[in-house]
Amino acid sequence: MRREIVDAAWDIAREVGLTQITLRDVAARVGMQAPSLYTHFDSKMAIYDAMFGDAWTDYESTLPPLVDGLSADPRTAVHQLSRHFYDYAIADQPRYQLMNERLIPGFEPSPEAFAPSERVVAHARATVASLADVADDEFLIWFAVIGGLINQHFANDPGGTRVTAVVRRAVDMWADSVGLPLSSD
Amino acid sequence: MRREIVDAAWDIAREVGLTQITLRDVAARVGMQAPSLYTHFDSKMAIYDAMFGDAWTDYESTLPPLVDGLSADPRTAVHQLSRHFYDYAIADQPRYQLMNERLIPGFEPSPEAFAPSERVVAHARATVASLADVADDEFLIWFAVIGGLINQHFANDPGGTRVTAVVRRAVDMWADSVGLPLSSD
DNA sequence: TAGGCGTTCCTAACACAGTTAGGAGAATGC
DNA sequence: GCATTCTCCTAACTGTGTTAGGAACGCCTA
Numbered sequence: 558m559r560r561e562i563v564d565a566a567w568d569i570a571r572e573v574g575l576t577q578i579t580l581r582d583v584a585a586r587v588g589m590q591a592p593s594l595y596t597h598f599d600s601k602m603a604i605y606d607a608m609f610g611d612a613w614t615d616y617e618s619t620l621p622p623l624v625d626g627l628s629a630d631p632r633t634a635v636h637q638l639s640r641h642f643y644d645y646a647i648a649d650q651p652r653y654q655l656m657n658e659r660l661i662p663g664f665e666p667s668p669e670a671f672a673p674s675e676r677v678v679a680h681a682r683a684t685v686a687s688l689a690d691v692a693d694d695e696f697l698i699w700f701a702v703i704g705g706l707i708n709q710h711f712a713n714d715p716g717g718t719r720v721t722a723v724v725r726r727a728v729d730m731w732a733d734s735v736g737l738p739l740s741s742d
Numbered sequence: 743m744r745r746e747i748v749d750a751a752w753d754i755a756r757e758v759g760l761t762q763i764t765l766r767d768v769a770a771r772v773g774m775q776a777p778s779l780y781t782h783f784d785s786k787m788a789i790y791d792a793m794f795g796d797a798w799t800d801y802e803s804t805l806p807p808l809v810d811g812l813s814a815d816p817r818t819a820v821h822q823l824s825r826h827f828y829d830y831a832i833a834d835q836p837r838y839q840l841m842n843e844r845l846i847p848g849f850e851p852s853p854e855a856f857a858p859s860e861r862v863v864a865h866a867r868a869t870v871a872s873l874a875d876v877a878d879d880e881f882l883i884w885f886a887v888i889g890g891l892i893n894q895h896f897a898n899d900p901g902g903t904r905v906t907a908v909v910r911r912a913v914d915m916w917a918d919s920v921g922l923p924l925s926s927d
Numbered sequence: 928t929a930g931g932c933g934t935t936c937c938t939a940a941c942a943c944a945g946t947t948a949g950g951a952g953a954a955t956g957c
Numbered sequence: 958g959c960a961t962t963c964t965c966c967t968a969a970c971t972g973t974g975t976t977a978g979g980a981a982c983g984c985c986t987a
Contacts, residue, residue, distance in 0.1 A: 558935090575848035593936050600858035601974065659897075659974065660845065662761035694908045697894060701905075703911065705890025707884060712844075720886075725880045725968075727886065734911075743964090765945065775945075778965050786945065 559597050563589050563607045570608075570651040575660055578604075605661055609650055610670035612656045614643060617673045620680060632740045633690040633734050638684060639728045643721070646707045650715065653707065688737070695735050700729055744782050746772050748792045755793075755836040758846055763789075788844055795855035797841045801830060802858045805865060816873040817925045819919050823869060824888055824913045828906070831892045835900065838892065855861070880920050887912050 565586040580601055582592040594644070598604050623641050627654035628634045646653045654660040656674070683690050685699065688709050706727055750771040754763050764787055765776040783789050808826050813819045831838045839845040841859070851859070870876050870884065891912060895905035 579972085581972090589935095590937060591973090592938085595975075596935055614969095630829055644832070660911075662759070695909065697898075697905065698891075698912045698915065699910055701890030701894045704889070704893055704917075705886030705888070708889055708893065709886045713882075720882065723883055726879065726919075727883045730883065730915060734915035734918065764943090766943090774964095775966060776944095777948095777967085780946075781964055 558587075559607065562594060562597055563604065563611060566604050566608060567611075572651070575651040577653050595707055601663055602661075605655065606670045607663050608669050609655055609664075609666045612652050612674060613670070613673040613677060614657070615644060617677050617680075619645065620677070624684065627684075630741050632729075632737045634688050635685065635732055635737065636725065638681065639699075640679075642703055643707060643724055647710050647715075647721070650708075650711060653711070656706065657707075686703075689735055691735055695731075698734075702731055715721055743772075744792065745778060747782055748789065748796060750817065751789050752796075752836075755840075756834070760836040764925050766850075787846075787849055789850050790840065790849050793857045794840055794849075794851045795858060797837050798855070798858040798862060802840070802862050802865075804830065805862070812869075815828075815926050816923045819873050820917055820922065821864065821910065821913055825909060826922065827866075827888055828892060828909055832900075832906070833893050835896060838896075842889065842892075870906060874920055876920055879915075883919075884916055887916055 562583060566578055566584050568586065569582055578601075581592055582626055583604070584591045584594055594604075598607070619641070623637070629639055646657070682696055685696060691699075706724055710717075721742055747768060750768050751763055752769065754767055763786075767778055769779055770791070781788075784790070790815045797864055804826070808822070812822055831842070863879075867881055870881060891909055895902075899905055
């Protein structure tokens with residue numbers, strides 16, 4: 558039942574936006590009245606929280622195949638990692654907004670929901686570290702660049718390819734700056 | 743009177759956050775009842791709109807002195823421009839959220855309020871172009887990098903200097919990638 | 928098998944938000 | 958001097974998250 562409710566909330570988020578979710582709408586979609594949702598969730602924020610955990614858990618599940626297919630060439634591998642996250646982000650705007658932006662006033666993920674998010678970041682950090690000798694500051698810049706591109710995409714050309722077209726260029730820029738050797742592929 | 747209302751709204755935004763502004767609170771602060779605000783603004787969004795125009799107009803007013811003090815050395819000038827925007831952004835989170843993020847559900851700036859914002863971007867574009875032969879894609883990446891750093895600042899270390907400390911490094915990275923000669927200063 | 932008990936759902940209603948309706952009183956202009 | 962307009966008010970409506978309290982159903986145990 559919790560699963561059904563959260564799925565209904567995702568559907569609504571994709572149709573009308575994350576902030577436009579209404580408990581009455583969610584309830585209607587699962588054939589209930591709004592107050593009945595409180596049998597399954599403590600509050601609306603708890604539903605957002607479940608969605609947040611959902612999304613990060615789902616992203617986490619995409620990592621093993623990604624890592625399996627990672628190139629032996631460090632720069633190519635960084636491109637794969639970057640592009641993987643970027644593609645996942647722009648594929649679903651409400652999902653990205655919930656995962657990485659503070660769009661919902663007052664929403665703060667619970668420790669349990671936050672756990673997969675932290676694991677993913679730690680994993681990314683470790684993976685990048687395995688490819689090159691990257692300091693924390695450089696890792697932070699990498700994050701900022703990818704995040705900045707995603708924001709530009711949603712702000713200026715959602716649905717288009719204008720920003721996507723420069724991702725490679727931007728990641729190369731970063732790879733150059735941390736001294737990653739040019740692709741041998 | 744419009745001025746007073748908008749100022750009260752800014753005060754509240756800085757105290758409790760942009761999304762926590764309440765018409766009843768704004769009204770109370772200027773000695774009115776909530777419905778009376780409708781004499782001066784068509785809706786709550788119209789107040790946000792005035793604030794948006796306000797913020798961009800204010801930023802625009804900081805540009806002439808900045809341009810006056812711009813270094814003759816292109817790379818140093820890019821650092822100045824970048825740092826100027828970055829500093830302005832992190833100095834006031836609600837202001838930045840209103841100017842550059844879609845934090846308010848359903849808020850879309852009116853053409854009039856949007857005008858100064860567009861002028862600023864065009865001005866930045868022209869200024870950067872005067873410093874180096876920068877393609878549109880490269881300009882977009884520059885924007886993404888600065889915006890990404892600002893987001894990282896607010897997300898990970900608001901009030902701290904962890905992100906600020908890497909701004910120079912990140913901008914140098916970009917300057918390298920567009921072939922800006924090293925500082926002669 | 929009957930009686931309690933927890934689970935799940937309901938209706939009614941509250942608090943608080945933006946907003947609208949409609950009127951009172953002062954200021955302004957012919 | 959009177960009409961008009963501007964500014965503010967109170968009352969109230971709508972939509973939202975949420976709480977209170979009760980009805981029905983299934984399940985376990987005496």
